[in-house]
Amino acid sequence: MTSDPVLSLVRAEILALTPYSSARKEASGGKVWLDANENPSTPHAGAPRLNRYPEPQPAEVVARLASLYGVKPDRILVTRGSDEGIDLLLRAFCRAGQDSILTTPPTYGMYSVAAAIQGARALTVPLVREKDFAVDPDAVIRAITPETKLVFLCSPNNPTGQLLDRDAVLKVVTALATRAVVVVDEAYAEFSTEPSLVQELDANPNLVVLRTLSKAYGLAGARVGVTLASPQLIGVLQKIIAPYPIPAPVVRAALDALTPAGISAARQSALDLVGERRRLTAALVKLPHVRKIWPSDANFLLVEVTDSARVMNIARAAGLVIRDRSKDVPNTVRITIGTRAENDFALETLARV
CATH class of the missing domain: 3.90.1150.10 (Aspartate Aminotransferase, domain 1)
Known part of the structure; x- marks a missing residue:
């Protein structure tokens, strides 16, 4: 058992899991690489040199994202789009046939799809159409059950487009501090003038923020998502993410996008x-x-x-x-x-x- 109230929500078998240790995790900085069963060359002429596995979490990409969002690198996990971040959270927290998530429709459909794949129920508290699809924080808080592990709030919301009221979102985060993780999906944040909730991570260990390079950065085809959370929760997600999630060409595209000019x-x-x-x-x-x-x-x-x-x-x-x-x-x-x-x-x- 853990004394951390957020980690106590994680599936026990995930907390106890010994993760796969890839060759690139175990060694770096060598001269001759004979540890990962790679081809020592790229046989076909003219092809880019992609014979080596990439870093599991490309350090320079992580560092530039940390600088961009104003957090320490240990709060960042780079994923294959935000969809992978959603999937990882479901796998980490929800037991099939037992746990649930909560969404606020109309909203992004992958939250409930990921829940269905994991065998988790999806509770719903609709946004208030009469108030331009505002979130009702009190209704969300009332709807939570002991089995509800994750609350997904999309802000700006897809498909309605509006930013959720910051105080309302933080009311949910605070009220559920020891009861559920609140995931705020900020895929469209760059098109809003309001500050990101990333700056609230330090004060709220049960807050997770999802960002992406798909929209404002124009890298939808590269699939670069970012999960921002407490270092402890990032550590849990690193246990279950694929060994090499970010291909080398995607790393190069992300680094280009994350220069000052980009x-x-x-x-x-x-x-x-x-x-x-x-x-x-x-x-x-x-x-x-x-x-x-x-x-x-x-x-x-x-x-x-x-x-x-x-x-x-x-x-x-x-x-x-x-x-x-x-x-x-x-x-x-x-x-x-x-x-x-x-x-x-x-x-x-x-x-x-």
Whole structure:
């Protein structure tokens, strides 16, 4: 048993687990590498040198992410997208057929999918539509059971776009300090002007924050996610993550993105997309079939229309790919903010509805 209230929520068999020790974990800095059964060369001419396994957690990537988010490196785990971070948390905390998570729909679907894969129940406390999909912290706290191990809050929320109220989120975190881990998914944080909850990690050991390089940094194809948590919890997740999760080409892409020039470019890109978000909102709201556009702190808009099926049919016929979110919010589509030309094409297409 552990005296740490957060670690006491972790599955006992995971706490007791002796993790796999990879060759790269056991040795570094050598001259001749004969420990990992690798090919000593790359046989096919012209191919990049990928014959060696990468670092399990690339030290320079971790260091640059720590600097970017203002935390110590031992609070960071680099994953294959935030989805892997979600999956690791479910595997670490939830016993199949016994434990549960809590989500606040409409929200990102992978939380409940990961729970189903793990055999955990997904409790739900819907966001309050009448308040632009605000979270009800008291309802969340009341819904927690002794078997609820994880609470997932997406802020800015996908698919609705709004930032969750910071005080409401922290109320949940504080109330559940010894009862559950609160996971705040900040995949779209760069498109908001509000400060990240990463700065609250020191005061709240049961808080986990998920970040990604997929959105503002434009590396969706590389799959670089970041889980930020207490060093103790990061240590637990390191027990169960795959031995070499970040391929060498992805490491290089991440390092390029995390240079001062790369960070500056990402921030400018986010500002440009926010400007386009405002322009697209102002134009869409004038269309007669658009009923409502929810305020967005992300790089997309949730738009309520009179007939989402008709909108989707016309969009598909024109080659415009948008997302029907009617199963989450009736008669809605989600439109990602693209380039100015892409947004103009979307407006021209949707004006024909």
